[in-house]
Amino acid sequence: MRGVHSVAQVRAAESDAMARLPEGELMQRAAHALSVQCAALLDRVYGAHVVLLVGGGNNGGDALFAGARLAARGARVDALLLDPARAHADGLVAFDRARGRAHEADPQLLAGADLVVDGMFGIGGRAGLTGVSADLADAAHDLLTVAVDVPSGVDADTGAAGGKAVRADVTVTFGAIKSGTVLGPGADLCGELRLVDLGLELPVTDAHLLEAADVRAVLPRPGAADDKYTRGVVGLAAGSEQYAGAGVLATGSAVHGGAGMVRYVGLAPDPVRARYPEVVVHPDSRPHDVRVQAWVVGPGLGTDGTAMALLADVLSTDVPVIADADAITLIARTPRLIRGRSAPTVITPHDREFERIAGQPGPDRLAAARRAARDLGATVLLKGNATVVAAPDGTAYVNPTGTPWLATAGSGDVLSGLIGALLASGLRAPLAAAAAAYAHGVAGQLAAADGPPSAADVLAELRGALGSLATG
Ligand SMILES: NC(=O)C1=CN([C@@H]2O[C@H](COP(=O)(O)OP(=O)(O)OC[C@H]3O[C@@H](n4cnc5c(N)ncnc54)[C@H](OP(=O)(O)O)[C@@H]3O)[C@@H](O)[C@H]2O)[C@@H](O)CC1
Ligand SMILES: [K+]
Numbered sequence: 001m002r003g004v005h006s007v008a009q010v011r012a013a014e015s016d017a018m019a020r021l022p023e024g025e026l027m028q029r030a031a032h033a034l035s036v037q038c039a040a041l042l043d044r045v046y047g048a049h050v051v052l053l054v055g056g057g058n059n060g061g062d063a064l065f066a067g068a069r070l071a072a073r074g075a076r077v078d079a080l081l082l083d084p085a086r087a088h089a090d091g092l093v094a095f096d097r098a099r100g101r102a103h104e105a106d107p108q109l110l111a112g113a114d115l116v117v118d119g120m121f122g123i124g125g126r127a128g129l130t131g132v133s134a135d136l137a138d139a140a141h142d143l144l145t146v147a148v149d150v151p152s153g154v155d156a157d158t159g160a161a162g163g164k165a166v167r168a169d170v171t172v173t174f175g176a177i178k179s180g181t182v183l184g185p186g187a188d189l190c191g192e193l194r195l196v197d198l199g200l201e202l203p204v205t206d207a208h209l210l211e212a213a214d215v216r217a218v219l220p221r222p223g224a225a226d227d228k229y230t231r232g233v234v235g236l237a238a239g240s241e242q243y244a245g246a247g248v249l250a251t252g253s254a255v256h257g258g259a260g261m262v263r264y265v266g267l268a269p270d271p272v273r274a275r276y277p278e279v280v281v282h283p284d285s286r287p288h289d290v291r292v293q294a295w296v297v298g299p300g301l302g303t304d305g306t307a308m309a310l311l312a313d314v315l316s317t318d319v320p321v322i323a324d325a326d327a328i329t330l331i332a333r334t335p336r337l338i339r340g341r342s343a344p345t346v347i348t349p350h351d352r353e354f355e356r357i358a359g360q361p362g363p364d365r366l367a368a369a370r371r372a373a374r375d376l377g378a379t380v381l382l383k384g385n386a387t388v389v390a391a392p393d394g395t396a397y398v399n400p401t402g403t404p405w406l407a408t409a410g411s412g413d414v415l416s417g418l419i420g421a422l423l424a425s426g427l428r429a430p431l432a433a434a435a436a437a438y439a440h441g442v443a444g445q446l447a448a449a450d451g452p453p454s455a456a457d458v459l460a461e462l463r464g465a466l467g468s469l470a471t472g
Contacts, residue, residue: 001214002195004207004398005176007123007156013175013200024090026198027058030149030174031065033196034117037172038070038146042115046074051113053105053136053166054079055120055152056086062148062174063119064091064100071098080105082120082133105132107139116140118166120152123178127363128162129153137166147171150181151189159186159386160363167191175200182209182398183365187386207366207396215435215469220258220425231260232424235292236279237310238299238413239268246300246325246413248275249455253417254296255279256462257436259424263290267306287313294320296420298327299413315341320423322346322433324416325353332356338378344429345378346419348412354382370394379429381419381437383412389434397434401441405448410455415440418462439465 005013017026042048052067054060064079064087071077077100081087084104092102103109110116118140120133129137129152137153145168150156153165159180171190173181175198180186182193208214222231234254239247247268254262255276262279264272269281282290287310297314301307303326311330314321315337323331323338328349331337335357338345347357354361358372361382369382369390382388387399418440422432440458443465447453453461 001208001211002177003202003205004179004182004209005202005205006179009203009205010123010176010178013202017198017200027061027065029198030062030196031069034062034066034148034172035069037170037194038066038115038117039073041144041146041170045070048075048114049112050075050077050115050117051110052077052079052117053120053140053152054081054087056083057121057124058088059122059124059148060119061088061091063117064088064095067100067117068094068098071095071100077101078103078109080109080136105136107135110136110139110143113143116143116145117148118145118152118168119148120166122149123156125150125152125154125156127153127155127160129164134164137164141167145169147190149174150178151186154180154186154189155363156180158364158366159184161185161189165189170194172196174198176202177209179207179366182400183386183388184363184384187400206394207398209398209400210434210438212469212472215438216472218427218431218435219466219470220422220427221470226260228260232294232421232426233261233263233292234259234420234424235263235265235287235290235295236417236420237265237287237295237297237314238301238416239266239272240300240302240307241267242302243300244268244271245410248272249410249413249459250296250299250417251276251279252459253414253462254421256459257418257421258466259421263292265290265310266301268300288317292319292424293426294322294420294423296322296416298324299416301326303329312337318343320344320346320429322348322416322419322423324348324412328353328357335376338376341377346381346423346429346433347376347378348381348383348416348419348433350383350412366390366396370396379433381433387437389430389437391430395430397430399434399437399441401438401445403441403444403448405453406441406444406458408453408455411444411458414455414459414462439469442469
């Protein structure tokens, strides 16, 4: 797991470091690392054409010092100054000495560049570029681009990008992973994220970027003494006559997600039985009377009185529950259904469902998920290109494996079933949700490799994804 930090935390750590280091040392460390990364991206440095986009702050200073190092190694380096009067003075002197050439910010000067170094705005940046900075971002769009610290136009805290931002192939980020480089549009605009250690002393953080090893460490593996009950029994209250498929998908995901046994009490027993003979169907039982270690409720359930009665019954149990889709709509009408639960609850809203239950998420998705988790006393998995999982105590996980191909009908049902299986195995709710999001993303990537995937294709890849994650 990699810690994710806010801009305020990074600024505080930087000022502590600056107080104990010689003046300019941090920027030299940053510029050195940046120049090494740039050199590695070029076939050869000598004779390469590098264009720096230089803003008026320290982000531009990093670019100028790195450009000076590349120029000293024989690169032809042009610096386009957004605001010549505010360009970093010492950086400009070093750049000039190395025979770099500074210009006004003319987008045409980017033509033919082997590498663009985006040093317009870093952690002092706001979301969205306008005017010349937007024109420069456009001109760099198809060129190999390295962003300095954060792609310009990306808010380093939230990842919001407003209308326009630099799209980088590689982002060389300094000292810490800023939340805006792994969240929202920022996660995509960064390209490959490379973290450079500046020797900062960062505070302990409660936001984490998931890695495969974290998932491997928590995925349940049956031991010699296990039987189907000790591995965890998961119950499904999902699917209805009208939306039988959602119940089938969620149930299938629970079956393949590693549960020892799956019980079904939803309203589409026949399709489930036909597709998954290993599932124990309880057509006339109330959830309360069915023994499981975790419940999945909501996918395809409908929102009528019968659905509400099933949901209320599931939520009145004292085992972990993952509530999705129609269950979220129903809970939004009666939030006390989950507020008073004694066992953990996970909800997995997309933006519209989130809005119903906790208001608009807005650009700061990490803060929104945390707020909702605290208010509802539930783990909130807010779906997105970078899904965020927040626990009521503020601990949060960001999943990097999402793919836009997962935005397909039924994909969420697969995620719900998998979370249910992991909850039933005894994993803590926030980790179950986060690990499931990670594995679901990997399954989505595998499924997309063969062409546009359906949710059934994602489900078909789930075993493979879990298998490869378990073995590493
Ligand atoms: N601190 C350290 O120890 C170290 C820092 N380092 C480096 O410094 C970087 C932070 O530098 P920084 O604080 O000077 O801010 P920076 O991001 O250059 O922005 C400057 C100004 O730009 C403007 N502006 C912003 N967004 C805009 C927009 N969308 N459109 C138009 N204008 C916009 C805004 O000015 P305003 O408009 O508010 O007057 C803002 O004040 C950091 O990311 C890292 O690269 C490293 O060297 C390691 C050591
Ligand atoms: K930048």
